[in-house]
Amino acid sequence: MKIKSAEFTMSNSEVAKCPKDRLPEYAFIGRSNVGKSSLINMLVDQKNLAKTSGRPGKTQLINHFLINKNWFLVDLPGYGYARVSKKAKKTFQKFITDYFEKRKQLVLAFVLIDCRHEPQPIDMEFMQYLGESAIPFNIIFTKADKLKPGALERNLASYEQKMLETWEEMPQYFITSSSKYIGRDELLDYVENVNDE
Numbered sequence: 243m244k245i246k247s248a249e250f251t252m253s254n255s256e257v258a259k260c261p262k263d264r265l266p267e268y269a270f271i272g273r274s275n276v277g278k279s280s281l282i283n284m285l286v287d288q289k290n291l292a293k294t295s296g297r298p299g300k301t302q303l304i305n306h307f308l309i310n311k312n313w314f315l316v317d318l319p320g321y322g323y324a325r326v327s328k329k330a331k332k333t334f335q336k337f338i339t340d341y342f343e344k345r346k347q348l349v350l351a352f353v354l355i356d357c358r359h360e361p362q363p364i365d366m367e368f369m370q371y372l373g374e375s376a377i378p379f380n381i382i383f384t385k386a387d388k389l390k391p392g393a394l395e396r397n398l399a400s401y402e403q404k405m406l407e408t409w410e411e412m413p414q415y416f417i418t419s420s421s422k423y424i425g426r427d428e429l430l431d432y433v434e435n436v437n438d439e
């Protein structure tokens with residue numbers, strides 16, 4: 243997919259106030275500092291559409307960006323500061339779970355994971371929550387430039403092993419680096435194909 247236009251539409255903390263359009267939308271979510279803003283900026287090829295900073299937890303809103311006037315990229319708040327609880331729903335802010343449970347336009351979610359890290363309970367719990375809520379999701383492993391190819395392969399293999407303790411199969415995943423422009427075409431082509439289905 244070629245990006246012809248990408249514009250900020252609105253920020254909200256209530257799903258009821260999100261855009262009324264029926265356009266398909268794709269949500270991006272992950273732990274604070276995972277590289278979500280950088281990834282979004284890479285995808286749309288703009289330096290500053292999504293704000294980046296080292297300051298964790300700053301984006302506390304549902305942000306809609308209209309892409310090519312025919313789909314929404316949705317930037318959701320970073321999680322990871324709430325304590326992990328047995329009841330996943332309580333771990334994540336209500337407006338996030340509301341978004342996932344009520345937003346009919348949502349096609350799928352991309353859960354961002356830093357490729358350097360061991361599986362983290364909060365990510366596992368979040369994916370578990372998505373699974374239980376029957377929300378389709380893919381994984382995006384970020385910051386791939388930070389690992390040598392062998393180490394990346396080993397980390398992904400151990401991530402998959404951990405996932406297979408609770409999942410029947412490893413969800414589809416993408417490997418990206420925003421600083422090296424890795425994974426951009428694969429992700430955009432994937433969204434285009436899903437949109438065409």
Ligand code: GDP
Pocket residue numbers: 273274275276277278279280281293294295296298299320384385386387388418419420421422
């Ligand atoms: P967010 O909090 O998830 O939106 O994360 P940011 O996009 O603000 O990135 C957090 C930090 O990681 C920043 O210092 C970025 O420069 C850095 N970062 C993000 N993506 C990459 C990447 O692909 N490679 C490298 N080396 N650093 C990255």
